[in-house]
Amino acid sequence: MRNAMSKIKEQSQMLEEERERAVNQTKLASLGQMAGGIAHEINTPLGIIKLANKKIIKTLQREGYQSEMVNEAHDLIDKTVYRINKIIQGLKSIARDSSKDDKEWTHLSSIVEDALSVCREKFKGDGVKIDVEGDLNVELLCRGGQISQVILNLLSNSFQAIKSQDKPWIKITTQSTSDYITLSVIDSGHGIKDHEKIMDPFYTTKSASEGTGLGLSISQSIATDHGGSLTYDRNYPNTKFDLVLALQTKEQVA
Numbered sequence: 001m002r003n004a005m006s007k008i009k010e011q012s013q014m015l016e017e018e019r020e021r022a023v024n025q026t027k028l029a030s031l032g033q034m035a036g037g038i039a040h041e042i043n044t045p046l047g048i049i050k051l052a053n054k055k056i057i058k059t060l061q062r063e064g065y066q067s068e069m070v071n072e073a074h075d076l077i078d079k080t081v082y083r084i085n086k087i088i089q090g091l092k093s094i095a096r097d098s099s100k101d102d103k104e105w106t107h108l109s110s111i112v113e114d115a116l117s118v119c120r121e122k123f124k125g126d127g128v129k130i131d132v133e134g135d136l137n138v139e140l141l142c143r144g145g146q147i148s149q150v151i152l153n154l155l156s157n158s159f160q161a162i163k164s165q166d167k168p169w170i171k172i173t174t175q176s177t178s179d180y181i182t183l184s185v186i187d188s189g190h191g192i193k194d195h196e197k198i199m200d201p202f203y204t205t206k207s208a209s210e211g212t213g214l215g216l217s218i219s220q221s222i223a224t225d226h227g228g229s230l231t232y233d234r235n236y237p238n239t240k241f242d243l244v245l246a247l248q249t250k251e252q253v254a
Contacts, residue, residue, distance in 0.1 A: 042084065042088060043085075043088070046081050046084060046085065049077065049081055050077075050078070050081045053074055053077045053078060053081075056074070057070070057071070057074045083121075086113075086117045087117050087118060087121070089114075089117070101143050101145070103141050103142050103143055103226075104141070104142070104143075104144065105139050105140070105141055105250070106139065106140055106142055106144035106147075107136070107137070107138070107139055107140075108136045108137075108138045108139070108140055108174075108181070108183070109136035109137060110144070111140070111142075111144050111147050111148050111151065112132065112136055112148075112151060112172065112183075114144070114145075114148040115148045115149075115151040115152040115155060116130070116132075116155075118152060119152065119155055119156065119159065122159075123155075123159060123170070126159075126163050126168075127163075127168065128159055128162065128163060128168045128169065128170060129167075129168070129169040129170070130155075130169070130170045130171070130172075131169070131170075131171045131172070132171075132172045132173075133171065133172070133173045133174075134172075134173045134174030134175065135174055135176065136174060138174075138176070138181055138247070140181075140226075140245055140247070141248050142226050142245065143222075143226075146222045146225075146226075147222070147226070147243075147245070149219075149222070150219040150222050150223065150230065150243060151172075151183070151185070151243070153215070153216070153219050154185040154219070154241050154243070155170060155185060157216075158170045158185060158187035158189070158239065161187065161189050161239065162187050162188050162189050162239075165188055165189075167188070168187070168188050169187065169188045170185065170186070170187045170188075171184075171185075171186045171187070172184070172185055172186075173186065176247065177247075178247070179246065179247055180228065180244050180245065180246055180247055181244070181245055181247055182242050182243070182244050182245075183242075183243045183244075183245070184233075184240055184241065184242050184243070185240070185241050185243070186236070186238055186239065186240045186241075187238060187239050187240075188238060188239075189238060189239035190237070190238060190239065191234065191236075191238070191239055192232065192234075192239060216230070223243055223244065223245070226245050226246060227245070227246030228243065228244040228245040228246055229242075229243075229244045230242070230243050230244075231244075
Protein backbone atom coordinates (compact mmCIF):
# COMPACT_ATOMS: atom_id res chain seq x y z
CA MET A 1 0.00 0.00 0.00
CA ARG A 2 2.82 2.38 0.91
CA ASN A 3 4.62 1.61 -2.35
CA ALA A 4 1.43 2.31 -4.31
CA MET A 5 0.89 5.62 -2.52
CA SER A 6 4.53 6.55 -3.07
CA LYS A 7 4.24 5.83 -6.80
CA ILE A 8 1.03 7.86 -7.04
CA LYS A 9 2.70 10.78 -5.27
CA GLU A 10 5.74 10.53 -7.54
CA GLN A 11 3.61 10.39 -10.69
CA SER A 12 1.51 13.31 -9.45
CA GLN A 13 4.64 15.40 -8.92
CA MET A 14 5.92 14.49 -12.39
CA LEU A 15 2.59 15.56 -13.91
CA GLU A 16 2.74 18.85 -12.02
CA GLU A 17 6.28 19.47 -13.28
CA GLU A 18 5.26 18.70 -16.87
CA ARG A 19 2.25 20.98 -16.54
CA GLU A 20 4.41 23.80 -15.17
CA ARG A 21 6.94 23.25 -17.96
CA ALA A 22 4.17 23.39 -20.60
CA VAL A 23 2.71 26.58 -19.10
CA ASN A 24 6.12 28.25 -19.03
CA GLN A 25 6.93 27.19 -22.59
CA THR A 26 3.62 28.69 -23.72
CA LYS A 27 4.45 31.91 -21.89
CA LEU A 28 7.92 31.98 -23.44
CA ALA A 29 6.51 31.37 -26.92
CA SER A 30 4.08 34.28 -26.52
CA LEU A 31 6.79 36.49 -25.05
CA GLY A 32 9.17 35.50 -27.85
CA GLN A 33 6.64 36.53 -30.50
CA MET A 34 6.01 39.80 -28.69
CA ALA A 35 9.76 40.45 -28.31
CA GLY A 36 10.27 39.82 -32.03
CA GLY A 37 7.50 42.28 -32.88
CA ILE A 38 8.89 44.88 -30.49
CA ALA A 39 12.38 44.46 -31.95
CA HIS A 40 11.06 44.94 -35.48
CA GLU A 41 9.10 48.07 -34.53
CA ILE A 42 11.91 49.63 -32.50
CA ASN A 43 14.97 48.78 -34.61
CA THR A 44 13.91 50.99 -37.54
CA PRO A 45 13.45 54.23 -35.54
CA LEU A 46 16.60 53.39 -33.56
CA GLY A 47 18.53 53.14 -36.82
CA ILE A 48 17.15 56.50 -37.92
CA ILE A 49 18.13 58.11 -34.61
CA LYS A 50 21.66 56.70 -34.83
CA LEU A 51 22.11 57.83 -38.45
CA ALA A 52 20.68 61.31 -37.76
CA ASN A 53 22.94 61.67 -34.72
CA LYS A 54 25.96 60.78 -36.85
CA LYS A 55 24.98 63.23 -39.61
CA ILE A 56 24.43 66.09 -37.15
CA ILE A 57 27.84 65.75 -35.53
CA LYS A 58 29.58 65.42 -38.93
CA THR A 59 27.81 68.53 -40.25
CA LEU A 60 28.76 70.55 -37.17
CA GLN A 61 32.38 69.41 -37.40
CA ARG A 62 32.53 70.24 -41.12
CA GLU A 63 31.31 73.77 -40.42
CA GLY A 64 33.86 74.20 -37.67
CA TYR A 65 31.41 74.22 -34.78
CA GLN A 66 32.91 72.78 -31.61
CA SER A 67 31.00 72.32 -28.37
CA GLU A 68 31.77 70.02 -25.47
CA MET A 69 28.08 69.95 -24.56
CA VAL A 70 27.08 68.87 -28.10
CA ASN A 71 29.77 66.17 -28.14
CA GLU A 72 28.56 64.84 -24.78
CA ALA A 73 24.96 64.81 -26.04
CA HIS A 74 26.08 62.96 -29.19
CA ASP A 75 27.89 60.32 -27.11
CA LEU A 76 24.91 59.97 -24.78
CA ILE A 77 22.53 59.35 -27.71
CA ASP A 78 24.89 56.75 -29.17
CA LYS A 79 25.24 54.95 -25.83
CA THR A 80 21.48 55.03 -25.24
CA VAL A 81 20.75 53.55 -28.68
CA TYR A 82 23.32 50.83 -28.00
CA ARG A 83 21.78 50.08 -24.59
CA ILE A 84 18.27 49.80 -26.05
CA ASN A 85 19.60 47.42 -28.72
CA LYS A 86 21.23 45.28 -26.02
CA ILE A 87 17.98 45.12 -24.04
CA ILE A 88 16.02 44.04 -27.13
CA GLN A 89 18.58 41.40 -28.11
CA GLY A 90 18.69 40.06 -24.55
CA LEU A 91 14.90 39.88 -24.39
CA LYS A 92 14.72 38.07 -27.74
CA SER A 93 17.36 35.57 -26.66
CA ILE A 94 15.74 34.83 -23.30
CA ALA A 95 12.11 34.88 -24.42
CA ARG A 96 12.39 32.18 -27.08
CA ASP A 97 11.84 28.52 -26.21
CA SER A 98 15.27 26.94 -26.70
CA SER A 99 14.47 23.60 -25.05
CA LYS A 100 14.65 21.75 -28.38
CA ASP A 101 17.79 23.50 -29.63
CA ASP A 102 21.09 21.65 -29.92
CA LYS A 103 23.66 22.59 -27.31
CA GLU A 104 26.29 25.00 -28.63
CA TRP A 105 29.56 26.44 -27.37
CA THR A 106 28.64 29.74 -25.73
CA HIS A 107 30.64 32.17 -23.60
CA LEU A 108 29.32 32.49 -20.06
CA SER A 109 29.89 36.25 -20.28
CA SER A 110 27.31 36.58 -23.09
CA ILE A 111 24.84 34.34 -21.21
CA VAL A 112 25.07 36.51 -18.10
CA GLU A 113 24.93 39.72 -20.15
CA ASP A 114 21.71 38.58 -21.87
CA ALA A 115 20.10 38.16 -18.45
CA LEU A 116 21.46 41.44 -17.08
CA SER A 117 20.47 43.44 -20.17
CA VAL A 118 16.81 42.67 -19.46
CA CYS A 119 16.80 43.67 -15.78
CA ARG A 120 19.77 46.01 -15.18
CA GLU A 121 17.90 49.30 -15.76
CA LYS A 122 14.92 48.16 -13.68
CA PHE A 123 17.20 47.26 -10.78
CA LYS A 124 19.08 50.54 -11.09
CA GLY A 125 15.83 52.53 -11.15
CA ASP A 126 14.69 50.87 -7.93
CA GLY A 127 18.01 51.44 -6.18
CA VAL A 128 19.18 47.82 -6.23
CA LYS A 129 22.96 47.64 -6.66
CA ILE A 130 24.19 44.74 -8.78
CA ASP A 131 27.81 43.57 -9.07
CA VAL A 132 29.48 40.79 -11.05
CA GLU A 133 32.63 39.21 -9.64
CA GLY A 134 34.72 36.33 -10.92
CA ASP A 135 35.82 34.97 -14.28
CA LEU A 136 33.10 34.80 -16.93
CA ASN A 137 35.56 34.08 -19.74
CA VAL A 138 34.48 30.44 -19.95
CA GLU A 139 32.92 28.54 -22.84
CA LEU A 140 30.08 26.15 -22.05
CA LEU A 141 28.44 23.51 -24.22
CA CYS A 142 24.87 24.47 -23.45
CA ARG A 143 21.59 25.97 -24.55
CA GLY A 144 22.54 29.54 -23.77
CA GLY A 145 18.98 30.83 -23.80
CA GLN A 146 17.94 28.36 -21.12
CA ILE A 147 20.87 29.21 -18.83
CA SER A 148 20.09 32.92 -19.26
CA GLN A 149 16.49 32.17 -18.27
CA VAL A 150 17.67 30.46 -15.09
CA ILE A 151 19.98 33.35 -14.17
CA LEU A 152 17.26 35.92 -14.90
CA ASN A 153 14.83 33.95 -12.75
CA LEU A 154 17.28 33.97 -9.82
CA LEU A 155 17.94 37.69 -10.28
CA SER A 156 14.21 38.47 -10.47
CA ASN A 157 13.50 36.42 -7.34
CA SER A 158 16.23 38.32 -5.49
CA PHE A 159 14.91 41.67 -6.70
CA GLN A 160 11.36 40.94 -5.55
CA ALA A 161 12.60 39.84 -2.13
CA ILE A 162 14.93 42.76 -1.33
CA LYS A 163 13.68 45.80 -3.28
CA SER A 164 12.06 47.35 -0.19
CA GLN A 165 15.29 47.26 1.85
CA ASP A 166 17.23 50.45 2.60
CA LYS A 167 20.37 49.39 0.73
CA PRO A 168 19.49 46.35 -1.40
CA TRP A 169 22.19 44.60 -3.40
CA ILE A 170 22.65 41.56 -5.63
CA LYS A 171 25.96 39.94 -6.47
CA ILE A 172 26.90 37.37 -9.12
CA THR A 173 30.07 35.41 -8.39
CA THR A 174 31.83 32.48 -10.05
CA GLN A 175 34.12 29.73 -8.81
CA SER A 176 35.65 27.03 -11.00
CA THR A 177 37.21 23.60 -10.70
CA SER A 178 38.56 21.50 -13.56
CA ASP A 179 35.14 19.90 -14.12
CA TYR A 180 32.55 22.45 -13.00
CA ILE A 181 31.84 26.15 -12.71
CA THR A 182 29.61 27.47 -9.95
CA LEU A 183 27.73 30.69 -10.64
CA SER A 184 26.23 32.06 -7.44
CA VAL A 185 23.48 34.67 -7.15
CA ILE A 186 23.66 36.28 -3.72
CA ASP A 187 21.45 39.06 -2.38
CA SER A 188 21.13 41.21 0.72
CA GLY A 189 18.31 39.08 2.11
CA HIS A 190 18.81 36.87 5.13
CA GLY A 191 17.71 33.52 3.84
CA ILE A 192 14.43 31.83 2.94
CA LYS A 193 12.11 30.60 5.67
CA ASP A 194 10.60 27.55 3.94
CA HIS A 195 13.73 26.60 2.02
CA GLU A 196 12.78 22.90 2.00
CA LYS A 197 9.83 23.67 -0.31
CA ILE A 198 11.35 26.16 -2.74
CA MET A 199 12.21 23.57 -5.40
CA ASP A 200 8.69 22.09 -5.36
CA PRO A 201 6.57 22.73 -8.49
CA PHE A 202 4.22 25.73 -8.15
CA TYR A 203 5.64 26.76 -4.77
CA THR A 204 6.09 30.53 -4.60
CA THR A 205 6.29 33.29 -2.02
CA LYS A 206 5.21 35.88 -4.60
CA SER A 207 1.78 37.41 -4.93
CA ALA A 208 -0.34 36.53 -7.96
CA SER A 209 0.37 39.95 -9.49
CA GLU A 210 4.13 39.30 -9.38
CA GLY A 211 3.79 35.98 -11.20
CA THR A 212 5.77 32.80 -10.65
CA GLY A 213 8.56 33.37 -13.17
CA LEU A 214 10.29 30.40 -14.71
CA GLY A 215 10.00 28.48 -11.44
CA LEU A 216 12.87 27.07 -9.42
CA SER A 217 11.82 23.48 -10.14
CA ILE A 218 12.11 24.09 -13.89
CA SER A 219 15.37 25.98 -13.37
CA GLN A 220 16.67 22.99 -11.44
CA SER A 221 15.65 20.66 -14.29
CA ILE A 222 17.52 22.83 -16.79
CA ALA A 223 20.65 22.74 -14.61
CA THR A 224 20.40 18.94 -14.32
CA ASP A 225 19.98 18.63 -18.09
CA HIS A 226 23.28 20.51 -18.44
CA GLY A 227 25.09 18.06 -16.17
CA GLY A 228 24.91 20.36 -13.16
CA SER A 229 22.63 21.41 -10.33
CA LEU A 230 20.79 24.32 -8.75
CA THR A 231 20.85 24.47 -4.96
CA TYR A 232 20.03 26.86 -2.16
CA ASP A 233 22.85 27.47 0.33
CA ARG A 234 21.07 27.55 3.68
CA ASN A 235 24.34 28.02 5.62
CA TYR A 236 25.27 31.30 3.93
CA PRO A 237 24.50 34.47 5.96
CA ASN A 238 22.65 36.04 3.01
CA THR A 239 20.29 34.50 0.45
CA LYS A 240 22.42 32.49 -1.96
CA PHE A 241 21.69 30.14 -4.86
CA ASP A 242 24.41 28.11 -6.58
CA LEU A 243 24.06 27.19 -10.25
CA VAL A 244 26.62 24.47 -11.01
CA LEU A 245 27.36 23.71 -14.67
CA ALA A 246 29.63 21.08 -16.19
CA LEU A 247 32.83 22.23 -17.87
CA GLN A 248 33.98 20.35 -20.94
CA THR A 249 36.66 20.88 -23.53
CA LYS A 250 36.06 20.65 -27.25
CA GLU A 251 38.53 17.76 -27.34
CA GLN A 252 36.43 15.82 -24.80
CA VAL A 253 33.26 16.31 -26.83
CA ALA A 254 34.81 15.57 -30.24
